[in-house]
Amino acid sequence: MIILGIESSCDETAAAIVKDGRQILSNVIVSQVDIFKAYGGVIPEVAARSHLEAILPVIHQAFKDAGFQKDGQDDWSQIDAIAVTHTPGLLGSLLIGTLTARTLAILHNKPLYPVHHLKSHIYSAWLNQQVPDFPLLALVVSGGHTQIIHMSNHNKFQIIGTTRDDAVGECFDKVAKILGLPYPGGPSIAQAATQGDSHKYRFPHPKLTTKARPSNNSANTAYDFSFSGLKTAVLRAVQEELKKPISFPSHQLASLLNAQQVADFAASFQQTAVDILLENLTRATQNYPCKSIVIAGGVSANQLLREKAPKCFFPTKSLSGDNAAMVASAAFFEHNSGIQPTDPYTITLQPRSPIQ
């Protein structure tokens, strides 16, 4: 079965053609990262407009790269279904992908699979040579999410831990801002950290009570995360290092740090963030015996995380960030589990929704 995947949930416009959920025939990603470097973060309106410009050329390129063009025209007879990210994400961005996908599904009379973004990230692990076994635990770490998810089988999800405030990727991005490193913060912190001492600064690990939890995706709170305190701890440590009061404007701190201080803060922060992720994951494996552990999502590109979790399944580095191959893969396994495609006229999109 050959599926065209489409992804536009945040700041990457992507299309990919994947055979039987595992064989990538083409994978095109246009990133808006250069636009948002200038602003230090994503601006939703700008992202949506950029998706609108890029989406059709990106889809044509996916057909071209797969060798699915005849006389310069996309050959739709080769495509069995279309899959698109419909939740969660930026509303305007999701809108461009879902409207494009549903229009193409109607026009070419193809089944349409709306796919949850976190599910896609987990299924990026199926695009490797070796695939995970069930039951499995998945740690999904991205700019918007930090969750531990138990899967008893394909498409059987139970969220057993989630963040109570910031996502870990968001925390990398915010700490990078404090240190004056460019957006996106994950890669720039990882790069700066290579020159730093990870023991130079000590940051606390959150101690969460299992009682109070503001939003309840599940009753279990034992494996929840919290990252906003870590971001504040870095800010306080920078203020202390520079002997500046709390009232000193935080955006002026970075220019006072020298390169070694930045590297040491980056390395110490990265070490703490990775330790927090893996401590929770390790505790979860003790109560949820599993055959495989998957670590996926943008932050799974992090080299320190990969080195500290050698037995886990990671996506290929180029597929850890947002891409459409994982969307097509997830849809294939939905189809395989007997999940029916959606009527393109009734497809819905949601900025937030739990994995399902």
Ligand code: KG4
């Ligand atoms: O999955 P993703 O591409 O988009 C979302 O669904 O959010 O994740 C983006 C996040 C950003 O916060 C980015 O800083 C982080 O992934 N990231 C990293 C690395 N590469 C990207 N974080 C840590 N280390 C990296 N090497």
Ligand code: ZN
């Ligand atoms: Zn993502």
